[in-house]
Amino acid sequence: MSSRVNMGAGSSRSGRTPGLPTPPTGWVVGSYSTYEQAQAAVDHLADKEFPVHEVTIVGVDLMQVERVTGRLTWPKVLLGGLATGAWLGLFIGLVLGIFTSPMWGVILTGLVGGSVFGVVSAALSYAATRGKRDFASTSQLVAGRYDVLCEPANAERVRDELARFGMK
Numbered sequence: 303m304s305s306r307v308n309m310g311a312g313s314s315r316s317g318r319t320p321g322l323p324t325p326p327t328g329w330v331v332g333s334y335s336t337y338e339q340a341q342a343a344v345d346h347l348a349d350k351e352f353p354v355h356e357v358t359i360v361g362v363d364l365m366q367v368e369r370v371t372g373r374l375t376w377p378k379v380l381l382g383g384l385a386t387g388a389w390l391g392l393f394i395g396l397v398l399g400i401f402t403s404p405m406w407g408v409i410l411t412g413l414v415g416g417s418v419f420g421v422v423s424a425a426l427s428y429a430a431t432r433g434k435r436d437f438a439s440t441s442q443l444v445a446g447r448y449d450v451l452c453e454p455a456n457a458e459r460v461r462d463e464l465a466r467f468g469m470k
Contacts, residue, residue: 326358326360326451327358327451327453328356328357328358328451328452328453328454328457329451329452329453329454329457329461330449330450330451331357331450331451331452331457331460331461331464332449332450332461332464333447333448333449333450334447334448334449334450335447335448336448337359337361337445337448339448340359340448340449340450341359343450343464344357344359344450346463346464346467347460347463347464350463352456352459352460352463353456356452356453356455356456357450357451357452357460358450358451358452359448359449359450359451360448360449360450360451361444361445361447361448362445362446362447362448362449363445363446363447364443364444364445364446365443365444365445365446366441366442366443366444367441367442367443367444368439368440368441368442369439369440369441369442370437370438370439371437371438371439371440372437372438373436373437373438374428374435374436374437374438375436376428378438379424379425379428380421380424380425382424383420383421383422383423383424383425384417384420384421384424385420386420386424387416387417387418387419387420387421387423387424388413388416388417388420389416390416390419390420391412391413391414391415391416391417391419391420392409392412392413392416393412394412394416395408395409395410395411395412395413395416396409396412398412399412450464
């Protein structure tokens with residue numbers, strides 16, 4: 303039995319304006335716990351010369367995952383601000399140094415000014431949290447599962463091919 307997903311009146315394949323968000327359409331031909339598995343299934347179909355332009359990978363049950371990378375301390379914050387400010391100041395100094403003479407004075411001024419600005423900005427930002435966020439982290443949007451959809455005309459063939467090779 304096949305599942306049909308159609309969350310809207312049409313899709314980008316049926317005449318909607320390109321670039322605008324549109325809900326996916328098609329039949330579910332496979333569900334996978336990781337994106338890599340869904341990608342491997344579509345790659346397998348491409349290798350077998352199936353019409354993969356009719357296939358869509360849809361992340362279902364989206365969640366934002368914040369992974370803590372470490373504890374923040376004043377030395378780490380100030381050093382990070384110094385490094386960021388130094389790179390920004392160096393870049394601005396190089397851009398302005400192209401048009402001035404002597405070039406090295408402008409570059410050094412940009413480097414020092416950027417470093418000071420970076421340290422002050424980082425210190426003010428960290429102090430404003432008042433210890434309520436003493437950790438660094440990265441965020442990701444991930445799905446609970448990844449469904450592979452196919453347009454109805456080829457859905458049965460695609461499902462059979464994925465099942466034949468244990469990729470259903």
